[in-house]
Amino acid sequence: MKLNITVLPGDGIGPEVTEQAIKVLEAIAAEFDHKLRFNYGLMGAEAIDATGVPLPKETLSLCKSSDAILFGAIGTPKYDNDPSAKVRPEQGLLELRKSLGLFANIRPVVAYEYLLDKSPLKRDNIQGTDISIYRELTGGIYFGEKKLSEDGNTASDLCEYSRKEIERIAHLAFKAAQTRKKKVTLVDKANVLESSRLWRKVVTELGEKYEDVALEFLFVDNAAMQLILNPKQFDVILTENMFGDIISDEASVIGGSIGLLASASIGNKYALFEPIHGSYPQAKNKNIANPIASILSAAMLLDHFGLTTEANLIRKAVEKSLELGITTPDLNSSNIEVTTSNVGDFIEDFIANPEDSNMNFNNIHMGQSTII
Ligand code: IPM
Ligand code: MG
Numbered sequence: 001m002k003l004n005i006t007v008l009p010g011d012g013i014g015p016e017v018t019e020q021a022i023k024v025l026e027a028i029a030a031e032f033d034h035k036l037r038f039n040y041g042l043m044g045a046e047a048i049d050a051t052g053v054p055l056p057k058e059t060l061s062l063c064k065s066s067d068a069i070l071f072g073a074i075g076t077p078k079y080d081n082d083p084s085a086k087v088r089p090e091q092g093l094l095e096l097r098k099s100l101g102l103f104a105n106i107r108p109v110v111a112y113e114y115l116l117d118k119s120p121l122k123r124d125n126i127q128g129t130d131i132s133i134y135r136e137l138t139g140g141i142y143f144g145e146k147k148l149s150e151d152g153n154t155a156s157d158l159c160e161y162s163r164k165e166i167e168r169i170a171h172l173a174f175k176a177a178q179t180r181k182k183k184v185t186l187v188d189k190a191n192v193l194e195s196s197r198l199w200r201k202v203v204t205e206l207g208e209k210y211e212d213v214a215l216e217f218l219f220v221d222n223a224a225m226q227l228i229l230n231p232k233q234f235d236v237i238l239t240e241n242m243f244g245d246i247i248s249d250e251a252s253v254i255g256g257s258i259g260l261l262a263s264a265s266i267g268n269k270y271a272l273f274e275p276i277h278g279s280y281p282q283a284k285n286k287n288i289a290n291p292i293a294s295i296l297s298a299a300m301l302l303d304h305f306g307l308t309t310e311a312n313l314i315r316k317a318v319e320k321s322l323e324l325g326i327t328t329p330d331l332n333s334s335n336i337e338v339t340t341s342n343v344g345d346f347i348e349d350f351i352a353n354p355e356d357s358n359m360n361f362n363n364i365h366m367g368q369s370t371i372i
Pocket of ligand 2: 245
């Protein structure tokens with residue numbers, strides 16, 4: 001298969017984790033004889049510094065002319081700590097999601113067997129967790145009218161949803177549940193918010209068409225608690241934009257690190273693949289950030305084009321790295337130093353030689369180097 005992929009490394013650790021994902025995709029291309037072409041674009045704080053805007057026109061047209069987009073991370077403390085900044089890196093990502101119509105953000109959350117003891121949650125509670133979060137991505141409070149009074153003392157953000165916006169993502173969530181454990185949990189705040197009541201009404205109506213899928217409802221505050229108390233009760237979680245943002249970070253605690261969570265942002269025409277983590281500016285250029293979320297986002301990209309065998313090989317390589325403890329410091333409590341690029345090298349090697357992977361810790365060959 002031939003694919004043109006636009007790469008937007010972005011800010012902070014974005015470039016270094018994306019580099020590992022590209023390495024892995026190139027290994028897949030070599031093994032399976034695919035032609036992957038990578039074109040790089042500017043976005044975020046990097047783009048503001050170079051062009052004055054977070055999403056330059058050239059980047060948007062590059063994205064529109066490619067088959068898929070791989071995105072790294074966005075944001076820097078310079079803007080986080082300046083509430084009066086008129087131009088912000090995050091606007092670039094939001095504008096990109098909106099311009100490309102990427103209305104569904106799919107975030108898988110699994111408890112990996114080898115990491116059960118890395119989570120602050122109890123092993124028995126999390127073992128076997130397998131959740132797919134369907135977060136609406138182009139509506140709600142993120143995109144509603146924003147106001148700031150002239151005296152600067154009153155501000156508001158409007159949360160608005162239309163039936164159409166709810167239906168299109170709900171369909172995807174129900175369809176996903178049909179291939180999984182056949183349960184959708186709608187997370188909302190229907191006891192308080194009018195927009196949530198519309199979500200309940202529309203999703204209930206639509207749910208009748210998916211007779212084989214059980215539909216449940218949870219208020220978001222309760223959902224936040226249930227995710228920690230008993231995550232195994234969930235299969236597909238369907239929710240609006242901001243609740244999805246919040247509960248997916250919370251859910252990452254189940255896996256042991258936010259550095260593991262990948263996502264796919266899908267629309268009718270375009271698709272973008274992005275780790276759920278932020279730009280982790282403290283780790284920038286230190287070669288310590290976990291590249292797995294970016295690598296698993298690349299696997300989701302392959303899934304999107306029906307390259308399931310290839311995607312599964314990446315996931316197998318990732319699991320092997322976790323099994324062998326070849327993990328960055330967020331997951332590695334031992335004093336053996338494993339870097340961002342070591343993890344990428346190992347996964348790249350595994351893809352080329354999966355049989356060679358029964359190595360023990362003393363003779364792991366990672367790229368050209370041997371650790372210890
Ligand atoms: C995410 C991020 C973004 C969001 C930020 C960077 C705008 O937190 O993808 O979860 O809030 O959607
Ligand atoms: Mg977020």
